[in-house]
Amino acid sequence: xxxxxxxxxxxxxxxxxxxxxxxxxxxxxxxxxxxxxxxxxxxxxxxxxxxxxxxxxxxxxxxxxxxxxxxxxxxxxxxxxxxxxxxxxxxxxxxxxxxxxxxxxxxxxxxxxxxxxxxxxxxxxxxxxxxxxxxxxxxxxxxxxxxxxxxxxxxxxxxxxxxxxxxxxxxxxxxxxxxxxxxxxxxxxxxxxxxxxxxxxxxxxxxxxxxxxxxxxxxxxxxxxxxxxxxxxxxxxxxxxxxxxxxxxxxxxxxxxxxxxxxxxxxxxxxxxxxxxxxxxxxxxxxxxxxxxxxxxxxxxxxxxxxxxxxxxxxxxxxxxxxxxxxxxxxxxxxxxxxxxxxxxxxxxxxxxxxxxxxxxxxxxxxxxxxxxxxxxxxxxxxxxxxxx
Numbered sequence: 001x002x003x004x005x006x007x008x009x010x011x012x013x014x015x016x017x018x019x020x021x022x023x024x025x026x027x028x029x030x031x032x033x034x035x036x037x038x039x040x041x042x043x044x045x046x047x048x049x050x051x052x053x054x055x056x057x058x059x060x061x062x063x064x065x066x067x068x069x070x071x072x073x074x075x076x077x078x079x080x081x082x083x084x085x086x087x088x089x090x091x092x093x094x095x096x097x098x099x100x101x102x103x104x105x106x107x108x109x110x111x112x113x114x115x116x117x118x119x120x121x122x123x124x125x126x127x128x129x130x131x132x133x134x135x136x137x138x139x140x141x142x143x144x145x146x147x148x149x150x151x152x153x154x155x156x157x158x159x160x161x162x163x164x165x166x167x168x169x170x171x172x173x174x175x176x177x178x179x180x181x182x183x184x185x186x187x188x189x190x191x192x193x194x195x196x197x198x199x200x201x202x203x204x205x206x207x208x209x210x211x212x213x214x215x216x217x218x219x220x221x222x223x224x225x226x227x228x229x230x231x232x233x234x235x236x237x238x239x240x241x242x243x244x245x246x247x248x249x250x251x252x253x254x255x256x257x258x259x260x261x262x263x264x265x266x267x268x269x270x271x272x273x274x275x276x277x278x279x280x281x282x283x284x285x286x287x288x289x290x291x292x293x294x295x296x297x298x299x300x301x302x303x304x305x306x307x308x309x310x311x312x313x314x315x316x317x318x319x320x321x322x323x324x325x326x327x328x329x330x331x332x333x334x335x336x337x338x339x340x341x342x343x344x345x346x347x348x349x350x351x352x353x354x355x356x357x358x359x360x361x362x363x364x365x366x367x368x369x370x371x372x373x374x375x376x377x378x379x380x381x382x383x384x385x386x387x388x389x
Contacts, residue, residue, distance in 0.1 A: 038219060053348060053355075060351035066196025068354060069098070072238065073197075074204050091201040095194055109269075116266035120292075226365055233332065234361040240326030241276055247321060248272040248313055252285060255309045261289060262296055271310075275317070277341055279334065282317070286310040336360055 053060065073094050080090035200207065215223045249272020256264030271285025286307060293303040340360035344352030374380055 038216065041216065042219075053351075057348040057351055060348065061354070062192040063196050064351045064354045065193045067200050068358075069095075069193070069197040070200035070204055073098070073201055077201055077204070088202045091198055095198045095201065099194055113266055113269070116263045120263045120266065226369055229365045229369075230358075230362050233365060234358055237326060237332050237357065237361065240322070243325045244317060244321045245272050245275050245281075248275050248281070248317060251313055251316075252309065255313075256289060256306065259302070259305055259309065261293060261302075261306060263292060264289075267292070277338055280338070282310055282314045332357075332361060332364060336364065 073091075076094055077087060077090045080093075081087050212220070212224070249269045252268030252271050253265045254268070256268045261267070267285055267289050271281045271288075273281070274284060275281030289306045289310070290303050293306045297303065337357065337360055340356040340363075341353060344354075344356030344359065346352070348355065
């Protein structure tokens with residue numbers, strides 16, 4: 001029996017080549033690598049992921065939180081691993097350290113914040129009454145302008161709209177109560193978050209490698225490039241914006257406390273935390289603190305000082321903190337971030353809020369990549385691509 005001739009290195013037996021791979025499309029491109037086929041594949045993957053997120057939105061919160069914590073702590077664990085610390089030990093130590101820090105902060109600050117929140121709710125009727133008198137007294141001086149707008153009696157006009165305001169606040173309070181009950185359920189689920197964070201952090205490299213191995217080979221380098229860009233954008237934004245929120249919250253709380261504003265710690269710290277959503281924290285903090293100042297003090301001096309604190313904070317944030325800590329390289333537009341947070345909250349609830357910024361960063365990077373490819377394509381340049389003979 002005649003032996004087959006020896007194969008050279010790297011040669012693939014003809015019988016092992018499947019028809020799908022052997023068949024070539026016009027131009028020499030394998031049929032499996034056609035742009036239309038790859039586009040259908042990625043659109044299908046995206047649709048399945050969005051469907052799963054929507055179906056599982058009610059239970060996603062602790063898992064999303066755990067993955068985000070693992071993502072943030074992975075560089076520290078990798079650093080410890082390079083210093084000879086086993087990964088599971090480093091993961092356990094960091095998770096316990098973060099949990100202990102959060103527990104200490106909660107024990108110290110939570111009673112103060114709860115007391116101020118209860119006191120603010122009790123003082124709201126008095127603040128509304130003082131604000132009503134303040135508006136009546138000052139708006140009556142603008143009588144001709146108000147008559148031009150069809151308002152004859154300022155007091156009667158405010159009284160009519162006060163009922164609507166009270167009804168709106170009642171609905172808001174009901175929503176807060178329902179949100180509080182949902183928050184209790186969330187706190188019960190958060191017990192899973194440290195466990196999820198630990199296992200994700202311990203096996204982070206294996207998870208990344210597993211996802212990478214599932215990417216189609218023709219797209220693997222492109223997906224890796226996009227992943228690096230997304231990681232850089234997201235890491236810079238989260239690290240920088242968290243620092244901005246912490247500095248602003250501390251500044252507002254200390255400044256409002258020195259100014260003597262009631263509930264200054266609650267309002268200032270809350271404004272700093274909400275500043276994660278660009279401009280929203282400063283606007284809500286300004287309106288709330290000025291309203292409290294009008295009810296607490298007579299005249300315009302103290303409300304003006306309180307407003308000045310927020311103007312100073314906004315100026316420092318826009319001109320110093322954000323350029324230095326976040327930087328222009330992040331390329332996350334504030335309007336895009338606000339839209340992503342609102343859309344994520346509507347579609348996926350609390351889990352959507354946590355996923356909003358990562359998804360906004362990913363979509364932004366992908367859109368810029370598509371624009372780059374479009375500007376080098378024949379559709380944009382008008383030059384037909386050269387084909388190899």
